[in-house]
Amino acid sequence: MSRSLVEVRGAAFKYAERTIFEALDLVVNTGEVLTVLGANGCGKSTLLRCLGGALNLSAGSVRIGGEELARLDATARARKVAILFQEHQATFPFSALDVVTMGRTPHLPPFGSPSAHDRKAAAQALEEFGLLHVKDRAYTELSGGERQLVLLCRTFVQQPEVILLDEPTAHLDFKNQVRCLELIGMLAERGVAIVLTSHDPNHAFLFPGRALLMRLDRAVSIGAPSEIITDASLAATYGIKVGVITVARTPPSRNLTFCSPW
Amino acid sequence: MKRGALIAMILVPFAALYISLFIGRFDVSAADVARILASHFLPITRNWPASAETIVVQIRLPRAVMAIFVGSGLSISGAAYQGMFRNPLVSPDILGVSAASGFGAALALLCSRGAFALELIAFLFGILGVGLTYLLARTYRSTPILMLVLSGIIVAAFFSALLSGAKYVADPESRLPAITYWLLGSLNGTTMQSLAMALPPIVLGGAGLMLVRWRLNVLSMGEDEARSLGVRTDHLKGIIIVCTTLVTAAAVSVCGIVGWVGLVIPHLARMWVGPDHRVLLPAACSIGATYLLLIDDVARTASASEIPLGILTAMVGAPFFAYLLRRTQGAWQ
Numbered sequence: 001m002s003r004s005l006v007e008v009r010g011a012a013f014k015y016a017e018r019t020i021f022e023a024l025d026l027v028v029n030t031g032e033v034l035t036v037l038g039a040n041g042c043g044k045s046t047l048l049r050c051l052g053g054a055l056n057l058s059a060g061s062v063r064i065g066g067e068e069l070a071r072l073d074a075t076a077r078a079r080k081v082a083i084l085f086q087e088h089q090a091t092f093p094f095s096a097l098d099v100v101t102m103g104r105t106p107h108l109p110p111f112g113s114p115s116a117h118d119r120k121a122a123a124q125a126l127e128e129f130g131l132l133h134v135k136d137r138a139y140t141e142l143s144g145g146e147r148q149l150v151l152l153c154r155t156f157v158q159q160p161e162v163i164l165l166d167e168p169t170a171h172l173d174f175k176n177q178v179r180c181l182e183l184i185g186m187l188a189e190r191g192v193a194i195v196l197t198s199h200d201p202n203h204a205f206l207f208p209g210r211a212l213l214m215r216l217d218r219a220v221s222i223g224a225p226s227e228i229i230t231d232a233s234l235a236a237t238y239g240i241k242v243g244v245i246t247v248a249r250t251p252p253s254r255n256l257t258f259c260s261p262w
Numbered sequence: 263m264k265r266g267a268l269i270a271m272i273l274v275p276f277a278a279l280y281i282s283l284f285i286g287r288f289d290v291s292a293a294d295v296a297r298i299l300a301s302h303f304l305p306i307t308r309n310w311p312a313s314a315e316t317i318v319v320q321i322r323l324p325r326a327v328m329a330i331f332v333g334s335g336l337s338i339s340g341a342a343y344q345g346m347f348r349n350p351l352v353s354p355d356i357l358g359v360s361a362a363s364g365f366g367a368a369l370a371l372l373c374s375r376g377a378f379a380l381e382l383i384a385f386l387f388g389i390l391g392v393g394l395t396y397l398l399a400r401t402y403r404s405t406p407i408l409m410l411v412l413s414g415i416i417v418a419a420f421f422s423a424l425l426s427g428a429k430y431v432a433d434p435e436s437r438l439p440a441i442t443y444w445l446l447g448s449l450n451g452t453t454m455q456s457l458a459m460a461l462p463p464i465v466l467g468g469a470g471l472m473l474v475r476w477r478l479n480v481l482s483m484g485e486d487e488a489r490s491l492g493v494r495t496d497h498l499k500g501i502i503i504v505c506t507t508l509v510t511a512a513a514v515s516v517c518g519i520v521g522w523v524g525l526v527i528p529h530l531a532r533m534w535v536g537p538d539h540r541v542l543l544p545a546a547c548s549i550g551a552t553y554l555l556l557i558d559d560v561a562r563t564a565s566a567s568e569i570p571l572g573i574l575t576a577m578v579g580a581p582f583f584a585y586l587l588r589r590t591q592g593a594w595q
Contacts, residue, residue: 054486054490073494074493074494074495075492075494077492078490078491079492081490085486085487088483088484092348092479093537094538095536095538098479102479102491105477105491106492108476111474112476113475113476114476
């Protein structure tokens with residue numbers, strides 16, 4: 001059954017005098033992937049941080065699983081929302097298993113350490129993500145792609161209702177991009193609501209969910225990718241000429257839609 | 263972690279403690295030390311001179327116990343701060359505790375108070391110094407790491423200036439040498455009373471750090487990430503700062519400024535057991551205790567008069583740190 005996990009009402013965010021977005025309403029349902037598209041600096045990451053409670057809205061409210069986000073403390077919030085930030089500065093060479101186990105932290109008592117059970121859950125998640133071979137390696141020494149997948153795996157172990165991903169496929173090679181997108185699809189199938197930002201409009205066509213377009217003039221449109229991602233809307237979003245092409249296949253459910261610059 | 267490493271972690275400091283009890287200018291054999299210690303629990307005929315027992319039990323033992331607690335306390339504090347600040351160049355006095363404690367001690371020496379007053383005043387000034395740093399770093403409902411570091415520099419500079427002032431007005435015949443010698447650090451003045459004074463805060467602070475050692479792992483991934491993983495970072499940083507300050511202020515107040523231990527030992531521990539603070543903190547304790555015990559053995563036996571501890575820890579610590587940096591190329595291995 002589809003249930004709304006993220007509910008945003010009248011949200012606005014301002015940096016000093018500059019309005020990033022305002023009067024934004026948004027619902028994301030369980031099992032849905034919402035792809036947030038827009039040019040550099042349009043506020044995609046800001047929106048994501050507001051949804052995760054890492055930034056506070058200037059106005060309006062965010063409810064996660066029916067609860068007001070602003071009223072939750074960090075621990076309660078982390079049980080409901082996991083965030084994968086765009087920038088991750090690796091410092092200490094923790095093993096991949098330790099990094100994934102950190103996802104269990106919000107479920108531990110205040111002075112607790114992860115139990116054998118937590119470590120087992122982390123190892124299982126690594127296996128499901130096809131990462132068992134890096135389990136004991138220092139995650140600082142993994143390739144950028146594998147490291148990103150390890151961090152994605154950590155959000156899964158956190159067992160949240162909502163996962164927020166800030167450009168999860170940036171800096172990944174083609175293969176790892178595909179793996180990453182597949183894993184995101186797998187997480188959605190398990191009933192998590194996912195919001196991700198992307199620089200590639202094609203990503204929106206890959207997921208069962210809607211797209212959110214943040215245009216340069218701060219107008220926002222939300223809807224099914226096939227409806228809102230058009231030549232005109234992409235031109236208004238990125239200020240370039242782009243064409244949306246559909247390749248017909250049989251059956252029609254396997255039709256392939258993608259966009260490309262002319 | 264391997265069982266062997268765990269056993270070594272526990273046994274090596276005890277071995278170093280035992281060695282420290284029979285090394286010294288007054289000759290007591292290793293066997294006599296064992297018999298003297300055992301005679302407190304077992305019925306053994308006393309066939310050793312009374313002076314040997316006095317030296318071992320009343321002089322060497324308290325001093326060695328102090329070396330264990332100061333060494334492990336400074337090391338665990340350094341390891342915790344390096345994780346929290348995510349920086350390899352951080353030592354326990356980054357928030358100004360040593361400078362403030364040093365000034366407190368100089369003040370007590372200027373007014374020629376007794377040993378007890380000196381330790382108390384130095385301890386309280388250490389806490390005051392870090393308290394000032396914390397308040398200075400406090401911005402809107404938060405204490406960012408960078409603000410803490412900068413505030414620490416300011417507070418340390420301020421107390422260093424006060425310390426210089428205290429030295430400048432001190433009587434150059436008597437007080438100035440006392441202040442200078444105290445600042446160089448020594449375990450020479452260890453008594454049962456100073457043990458009773460220093461151990462509770464060191465144990466309390468150390469235990470506090472051990473309690474949050476998993477969360478230190480998470481905090482070392484960066485503050486935003488730690489928060490998104492459910493860590494209330496401002497609470498956690500507060501706990502770490504309070505615990506570390508208790509330990510360091512207590513250590514400095516009883517034995518002066520002993521540098522480099524809290525900087526170098528955590529690196530050594532990390533090379534041995536890896537970056538996981540759950541194992542790293544106990545390992546740092548073990549190595550730190552052993553290191554300071556052995557250094558103090560050198561301090562009290564190498565020459566006719568005592569060599570100040572701070573001189574030795576820097577002379578050993580600096581080249582060793584250089585070696586570590588060369589070997590690891592600056593990476594956190």
